[in-house]
Amino acid sequence: xxxxxxxxxxxxxxxxxxxxxxxxxxxxxxxxxxxxxxxxxxxxxxxxxxxxxxxxxxxxxxxxxxxxxxxxxxxxxxxxxxxxxxxxxxxxxxxxxxxxxxxxxxxxxxxxxxxxxxxxxxxxxxxxxxxxxxxxxxxxxxxxxxxxxxxxxxxxxxxxxxxxxxxxxxxxxxxxxxxxxxxxxxxxxxxxxxxxxxxxxxxxxxxxxxxxxxxxxxxxxxxxxxxxxxxxxxxxxxxxxxxxxxxxxxxxxxxxxxxxxxxxxxxxxxxxxxxx
Amino acid sequence: xxxxxxxxxxxxxxxxxxxxxxxxxxxxxxxxxxxxxxxxxxxxxxxxxxxxxxxxxxxxxxxxxxxxxxxxxxxxxxxxxxxxxxxxxxxxxxxxxxxxxxxxxxxxxxxxxxxxxxxxxxxxxxxxxxxxxxxxxxxxxxxxxxxxxxxxxxxxxxxxxxxxxxxxxxxxxxxxxxxxxxxxxxxxxxxxxxxxxxxxxxxxxxxxxxxxxxxxxxxxxxxxxxxxxxxxxxxxxxxxxxxxxxxxxxxxxxxxxxxxxxxxxxxxxxxxxxxxxxxxxxxxxxxxxxxxxxxxxxxxxxxxxxxxxxxxxxxxxxxxxxxxxxxxxxxxxxxxx
Numbered sequence: 001x002x003x004x005x006x007x008x009x010x011x012x013x014x015x016x017x018x019x020x021x022x023x024x025x026x027x028x029x030x031x032x033x034x035x036x037x038x039x040x041x042x043x044x045x046x047x048x049x050x051x052x053x054x055x056x057x058x059x060x061x062x063x064x065x066x067x068x069x070x071x072x073x074x075x076x077x078x079x080x081x082x083x084x085x086x087x088x089x090x091x092x093x094x095x096x097x098x099x100x101x102x103x104x105x106x107x108x109x110x111x112x113x114x115x116x117x118x119x120x121x122x123x124x125x126x127x128x129x130x131x132x133x134x135x136x137x138x139x140x141x142x143x144x145x146x147x148x149x150x151x152x153x154x155x156x157x158x159x160x161x162x163x164x165x166x167x168x169x170x171x172x173x174x175x176x177x178x179x180x181x182x183x184x185x186x187x188x189x190x191x192x193x194x195x196x197x198x199x200x201x202x203x204x205x206x207x208x209x210x211x212x213x214x215x216x217x218x219x220x221x222x223x224x225x226x227x228x229x230x231x232x233x234x235x236x237x238x239x240x241x242x243x244x245x246x247x248x249x250x251x252x253x254x255x256x257x258x259x260x261x262x263x264x265x266x267x268x269x270x271x272x273x274x275x276x
Numbered sequence: 277x278x279x280x281x282x283x284x285x286x287x288x289x290x291x292x293x294x295x296x297x298x299x300x301x302x303x304x305x306x307x308x309x310x311x312x313x314x315x316x317x318x319x320x321x322x323x324x325x326x327x328x329x330x331x332x333x334x335x336x337x338x339x340x341x342x343x344x345x346x347x348x349x350x351x352x353x354x355x356x357x358x359x360x361x362x363x364x365x366x367x368x369x370x371x372x373x374x375x376x377x378x379x380x381x382x383x384x385x386x387x388x389x390x391x392x393x394x395x396x397x398x399x400x401x402x403x404x405x406x407x408x409x410x411x412x413x414x415x416x417x418x419x420x421x422x423x424x425x426x427x428x429x430x431x432x433x434x435x436x437x438x439x440x441x442x443x444x445x446x447x448x449x450x451x452x453x454x455x456x457x458x459x460x461x462x463x464x465x466x467x468x469x470x471x472x473x474x475x476x477x478x479x480x481x482x483x484x485x486x487x488x489x490x491x492x493x494x495x496x497x498x499x500x501x502x503x504x505x506x507x508x509x510x511x512x513x514x515x516x517x518x519x520x521x522x523x524x525x526x527x528x529x530x531x532x533x534x535x536x537x538x539x540x541x542x543x544x545x546x547x548x549x550x551x552x553x554x555x556x557x558x559x560x561x562x563x564x565x566x567x568x569x570x571x572x573x574x575x576x577x578x579x580x581x582x583x584x585x586x587x588x589x590x591x592x593x594x595x596x597x598x599x600x601x602x603x604x605x606x607x608x609x610x611x612x613x
Contacts, residue, residue: 008355008390010390010539051530056555078555210560237551239525242387244524245524249578
């Protein structure tokens with residue numbers, strides 16, 4: 001995780017864009033190759049920038065560790081992400097990081113895992129699933145509960161078929177079904193009874209919209225999952241990524257350096273953790 | 277730490293000498309009741325009786341707006357590599373020295389902030405004692421006295437300054453003019469003690485912060501926040517003048533003629549509506565009372581939990597500056613009632 005020879009914490013590295021793969025009408029996977037190899041782990045994020053547009057925090061969507069490119073799953077939603085969506089293979093993007101603590105990977109050893117994702121919240125959880133697939137023994141049964149607004153907004157849909165073949169229980173649900181949709185309809189938190197694991201003994205990793213995270217954490221706790229095994233990753237307005245700019249202050253913590261991954265135990269006592 | 281005395285007539289000569297070896301910054305009077313830290317241009321300009329500058333000393337390590345990097349296609353990234361001058365800031369009162377202590381903690385939390393420390397490391401401080409006015413809350417915040425951060429500290433007595441020499445840099449400064457400093461006499465020590473009591477008696481306004489963190493939590497849903505947020509203009513003035521507010525925004529601007537982009541950072545304020553807004557439209561603190569409340573919660577609870585002490589230094593700038601006349605003492609009193 002050490003960035004050698006980088007005295008200036010705000011200085012970005014350049015990365016070549018190798019490929020841009022559209023995943024949904026608004027979301028693409030950017031495969032980039034940084035000028036120097038960077039080590040990172042699931043749940044960490046990078047400050048990604050284009051000169052002239054600005055910098056934004058983006059969680060890493062690839063597992064890393066090998067020779068493969070670094071992957072960033074980005075939804076076109078604002079000024080910087082809009083500019084990023086103008087990139088093509090051969091262009092240059094800038095990044096600094098990785099930042100944040102990442103997911104506690106040891107927690108799932110010998111336990112079943114429930115990954116709960118909503119919308120673009122799948123992005124930071126994808127490397128976690130890849131970790132479980134590539135490290136047999138890292139977890140017991142893995143179940144993915146994924147909810148999107150509409151079927152066409154499901155990210156990594158084809159890849160999920162591969163996960164299914166490799167043993168992951170993939171359960172998809174949408175708010176608004178379209179013609180030909182054969183999956184479920186409704187909230188992702190309505191799928192607990194379809195999980196073929198004992199929730200009280202499992203570990204949950206959750207990411208999605210704020211309301212979904214709150215609902216999922218609270219419900220899993222009521223269903224008997226210990227609070228230190230209910231794990232989420234939070235988003236916040238961030239300008240630095242290194243615990244300085246103040247934007248992500250949440251109670252006594254910075255989401256960028258103390259998180260973005262927290263257990264329900266860590267944030268439960270702060271009733272207004274997210275609102276300060 | 278050792279003590280020396282410096283006669284009042286000797287101070288101009290001492291500062292002249294210091295300004296020959298360092299970039300010396302001193303308080304100067306600007307408007308009728310306003311002061312600013314400025315480069316030394318002779319002792320006659322030094323406002324020895326000043327109480328607080330409008331902008332706190334944070335501006336010297338963390339400028340209101342600063343270009344971090346410059347990027348031009350082809351030339352790549354450029355950043356300032358010049359060595360900042362060795363500087364001495366003269367005239368810092370205990371509250372402002374406490375403020376620098378808070379900023380030091382923030383900008384060294386985890387990874388050190390390159391841009392802050394490149395200037396901060398080259399800066400020494402000469403503290404100066406003061407007598408409170410109606411806005412001063414340092415007594416209430418326990419920041420009326422300081423034992424660290426400064427290099428020299430001058431306590432004003434009748435004819436001399438009792439000088440605390442705390443660091444090697446402070447000793448370097450004394451050694452620039454060893455002829456001006458001598459051992460304090462027993463009479464001067466007695467006078468120093470008397471001055472402590474005289475100063476204590478001058479604190480007329482007290483902000484009761486007993487159990488304040490708990491009270492703010494208990495009154496989280498109080499209508500006090502709603503009431504004050506009706507008056508607050510959310511202009512961010514309190515944040516700009518605060519010696520410990522350190523939030524910043526980072527943004528790029530591109531010169532269309534040269535195609536050069538500068539990545540800036542500038543002071544930001546948690547009062548602003550889009551401060552906690554994230555892409556996609558969710559705002560963690562969109563409502564006015566939430567934004568007003570956050571500043572108090574962060575200063576008195578959040579930061580204190582992280583770094584061991586609350587961030588308010590009681591300097592009085594926010595109360596003096598607020599265009600809506602919102603006074604921290606009044607807010608805290610409302611919470612206590």
